[in-house]
Amino acid sequence: MTYQFDKSLPLKKNISAIAAEEIEGCFISLDTLNIHEAIHDIRKRFKKLRALARLVRDEMGEENYKEINIYFRDLGREISDLRDLTAHIETLNVLRERYGNHLYVNFFNPIITQLEKERDKMENEFRSQNFFSEYLPEKLKHAQEDLIKWPVNSNDIQVILPSIQRVYERGQKALNNSYENPTTENFHEWRKRVKYLWYQTLLLQETWPQFFETMEAEIHLLADYLGNDHDLMVLQKKLNSEDIKLKDPQHLELMQAIIERYSQFLRSEAKTKGQLIYAESSEDFTKRIGSYTQINWN
Template sequence: MAFKFAAGETIETGLRRIVAEQAGKAALAARDGADDPQAAIHAVRRRCKKIRAALRLVRGSFPDYRRENEAVRDAARALGRLRDRPVVLQTYDALVREKNLSPDTAERDRLVQSLATSMSDDPIAALESFADEMDELVARSEDWKLKRDGFVALEEGLEKTYHRTRKALKVAQRHPTTLHLHDWRKLAKYHGHHLGLISPSAPHILLASRTAANDLADLLGRHHDLDMLAGSLPADTSLAPAMVRRKRELEAESFRLGGELTVEAPDAFAARCSAYWADWVAEKK
C-alpha cells in the first residue's frame, strides 16, 4: 500500500503497516545493493526519513517514540558518510555544467583522489548490518501501541513539525548558516511526509502542499551539497565565487517558497487539517 493512512484503519494499525512496509523495502534494497551500493544507500536513507516522519507524526500518542526514532536515526546515520562522498563529486560537476565554467582538471583529479582515499568503509557490510536492523524494526512494530486514535493521535506531531518548520525559516532568514539551513531542510522534509500521510483526507489540497514542501527540501539539499563541496576544496578554489552565487540563488528561492508554504499560523493549519480529516471520516462511514 501507499505511504499514507487508509480509510477504515486505526492510526495504530496504519502506523504499524506503514513502518513495516518502509522498513521491509529498505531491508530488501540494502540486501540487493551489491551491484550499486551508492544507489542502495540513497534509497534506504529515503525510506528511513519516511519512517521517522511517520513516528514524529504520532509522537504525542506513542510511548516508544523516542527509542524507535533514535534507532532508525542511528541506522541511517551509519550510512550517511558513505552517501556524502560521491555527492561531493556530483555537485562539483553539476556546478561546472550549470554555470558554464571552465573545468579545472587538476583540481577535479585532486578531489577524486581525496574522496577515494577517505572511502575506506565497506558499503556492502554496512548495508547488510542496516538490513538486519530494519528486520528488527519490523518485528518490534508488530507490538506497538498508541494511547489515542483518530486525528487526535496525529495532531500534536503535525502541528509541532509545522511550527518548527515555520520557525526554522525565520531563523534561517536571519542567520543563513549551514547548520540553520540544514535543520530547516530536515523539518521541511518531515512536514512534506506528514502532508502525504494525511493526504487521503483532502488529496488535491494536501498533495499540492506536499509537492511544495518537497521542492523546498530539494532546494535546501542542493545548498547543503554545495557546503559539503566547499569543505572538500581548498579555500582559494576557482569555484568559490560560483559556489557563493549559486548558494545565494538557492537561498532566495527557498525563502520565497518556504514563506508561501508556512504562511498560516500553526493552530490554524492544524484546525484546517482536522476539519479535512473529520469530513473524510464522515464520508467513508
Template sequence: MAYEIRPSRPLDAEFRKAALAQVDRALADLRREDGDLHETIHEARKRFKKLRGLVRLLRPADEDLYKALNASFRDGARRLSGARDKAALIEALDSLGERNADQLKANSFASVRDKLVAERDEAAGEEGEIKRSVEEASAALEQARSRIEAFQIGGGRHQPKKAARLLAAGAGQTYGRARAALKRAAKTRDADDLHELRKRVKYHWMHLRLIAPCWPEAFAPAIDLAKTIADDLGRDHDFAVLRAEIRADPAAFGDEETLSLLLALVDGYQSELRTRGLAGSRRLLVDDAEAFSEKVAALYRLSAEEAERTAMPTEAPEADRRSL
C-alpha cells in the same frame, strides 16, 4: 504500499501498514547484491528517514514507542552515512558543472572530483566493513518490526476524532518547529541554520504526504513546494560542506586557479538556492502552527465522515419507501 494514512481506516493499522512497508523495502535495498552500492545505500537511508518521519507524526500517541523507534532508525541510518555523505558532494560538484557547462572546459574540476571520489571510497571502507554496516542496519530494522506490529491505539478501533487530534498534534509540532527554523535561518542565513530549516521542512513534507488522503488535490501543491525547498537547501548544505573541506586542505583539491573558479561558481549557486529556499518556505509556512493543526484535524474528521457515509447502505427516498 503507499506512504499515506487513510482516514477511512483505524490510525494504528495505517501506521503499521506504512511503517512495515518501509521496513520491508529498506531490507530489500540492503540485501540487493546487484547494482551500484552507493545508490543502494542511498535508497535504504531514504527509507530510514521516511520511517523517522512516520514515527514523529504518531509521537503524541506513544512517546516511549517514538523514542525507541526514532533512536533505532537514526542509528541504523547513521551506520550507512559515511560513504553516502561523500557521494552527495560528488553529485553537488557534477550539478555545478552541468549548470555552468557553457562556461567551463571539459573536466575543469577533475582534481576536485578525483579527491572526492577517493574520500568516498575510503569512507566506504573495506568490503567486510561495509557488510558489517549493512548487517547492523538490517538488524535495527528487524528489531523495530516487532514494536511496530504490536502498536495499537484504543484496542485497534477506528476512532476518527481521537485520530484527528493525534495527527494534528504530531503534524502541528513539526510545522511549528519548521516555522521557528525559518525565522532563525531568514535572520542569519547561516549554513547550519539553513540546514536545520531543511531538515524541518523535509519532515513537514513527509507529514503532508502521509495526511494527503484527507484532501489530495489541496495538499499536492504544498507537497511539491516542500520537496523543492528540501532539495534546494539540501544542495546548499552539500556546497557548504564542500567549501569547508576545500578550505581545510586546499592543496589536496587542486591549484589556486581551479579552486577560485569553483568557489566563485559555488557562491553564485548557493545565493540562488538560499533565496529560493527561504522564499518558498515563507509561502509553505504562512499559517501559524495552531491554524495548521486545526486544519489537519478538521480535514481528517471530514474525510473520515465522508468515507463512513459512502460505506453505509443507500437508503431509499421517503416516497419510494411509502410505495413499497
C-alpha cells in the same frame, strides 16, 4: 502500499503497515541496488520511519517515540559518511551541468577523482567488516521484529494534530532564524523541519488528493532547495579540509565562488517559497488540516 495513509483502514493499521513496508524496502534495496543507491534509499526510509513516529508521538508516548527515533537516527548516521561522498560527487555534477560551459573542460575532474577514490576505500572498509551483508541486515531484522509494533491504540486521525502543529510552528521559527542569522546550521535545521512537514503531507494525501498533492509538491520543492544548499555547504567544508588536494589555489577559490553563487540563488528561492508555505499561524494551519481530516476520515 505507498507512503500515505489509506483512509479505508484504521489509523493503527496504517501506522503498522507503513512501518513494515519501509523496513522491507530497506532489505529490497540492499538486495537489488548498487550499494550507493541502496544507502541513499535506506537513509530516506529511516527518515520516513522517524517522521511517521513523530506524527503519532503524543499517542505512543515520549519514551517509546525516543527509542524509535534514536534507533533509526543512529543507524542512519553509521552510513552517513559514505553517503556524503556520493552526495559530493552528485553535487559537483550538478555544478558542472549548471556552470560547466563557463569553465575549462576538466575543471571538476580532479575533485571528483579524489572523492571516488576515498569512497571506494571507505566502501571496502565497510565490506571487510561485513557491514552490508551481516551487520545492517541484523539491525534491520531487529527493527522488523521489535521496533514496528508501535503502541498506537487510538484510531482517531485527530491524534496527529499536536505533532502537525509542532512541526509547522518549528518550521516557521527555523525560517525566521535562517534569514536573521544565515548560518549553515540554521539552514540545516530549517531543512529538517521542512522535510518533516513534507512527509506529513505525503501521509495525508488521501484526505483530499487535489489539495494535498499540490501542497506536497510545493513543500517538496522547498525541501529540494534547502537540500541542495545543504549539499553545497557540506561540499564546501570538504573542499576546505585536508582531504582534497588541488595544485592551483585559484581552482579552490573559483570552486568557492561557484558554490556561493548557487547557494545565494537557492536561498533566495527558498525564502519566497517558505514565506508562502508558512504564511499562516500554526494554530490556523492545524485547525485547517484538522477540519479536512474530520470531514474525510471520521
